[in-house]
Amino acid sequence: MPHAREHLPQAYVWLRPPRAVRQALAQHRDQWWWPKGHHQPRADRLHLTLHSLGPLTDDELGDVDRSLKRARHPRFDLSLAWSGLHERFDLAIACPTPNAALHLLHERLRVCMPGGVHGRRSRWRPHVTLAWNTPCAGIAALDPIAWPVDSFALVRSWLQDDRVEHEEIACYELQEVST
Numbered sequence: 022m023p024h025a026r027e028h029l030p031q032a033y034v035w036l037r038p039p040r041a042v043r044q045a046l047a048q049h050r051d052q053w054w055w056p057k058g059h060h061q062p063r064a065d066r067l068h069l070t071l072h073s074l075g076p077l078t079d080d081e082l083g084d085v086d087r088s089l090k091r092a093r094h095p096r097f098d099l100s101l102a103w104s105g106l107h108e109r110f111d112l113a114i115a116c117p118t119p120n121a122a123l124h125l126l127h128e129r130l131r132v133c134m135p136g137g138v139h140g141r142r143s144r145w146r147p148h149v150t151l152a153w154n155t156p157c158a159g160i161a162a163l164d165p166i167a168w169p170v171d172s173f174a175l176v177r178s179w180l181q182d183d184r185v186e187h188e189e190i191a192c193y194e195l196q197e198v199s200t
Contacts, residue, residue, distance in 0.1 A: 029076035030177040036069040043067045045166045050151045054159025061152045069149050084135040092133050096195040097122035099168040105160050113155045114148035
């Protein structure tokens with residue numbers, strides 16, 4: 022019996038920072054003052070969402086995987102240089118400085134998605150979520166954190182009893198830049 026779409030796990034395309042970047046973000050987060058009731062994702066779950074694809078069937082997820090395997094993009098470096106509260110959502114975030122390679126990767130991946138799977142078409146603001154439910158959090162200044170980006174991942178998230186479990190479906194390496 023097919024599942025109703027609303028009961029399917031959510032699919033995403035993520036950049037997952039290397040361990041040193043996740044640790045630096047967690048240390049930065051420890052310098053904030055947090056209100057009662059806030060929630061922080063574990064350091065190993067910190068990520069930057071490139072595309073939120075919504076609920077996908079296994080067949081649709083397979084189509085996305087095949088499309089992403091064909092995507093080509095060079096490795097690049099990000100600098101996470103600002104943190105604060107998101108202006109529309111109740112989030113504490115860390116943001117990279119403007120980066121043409123990041124925006125080009127975002128667009129290339131959007132274009133390569135199979136027909137019917139294009140993700141949400143809202144204004145994209147690249148960020149790493151540090152915490153949720155953060156009204157009036159005390160913000161600490163962020164010393165820039167260098168992030169060498171060498172891959173992206175296809176992930177699906179399962180909501181289970183008020184917690185989310187993330188399953189990495191595939192990881193796609195970015196290409197070395199030849200000189």
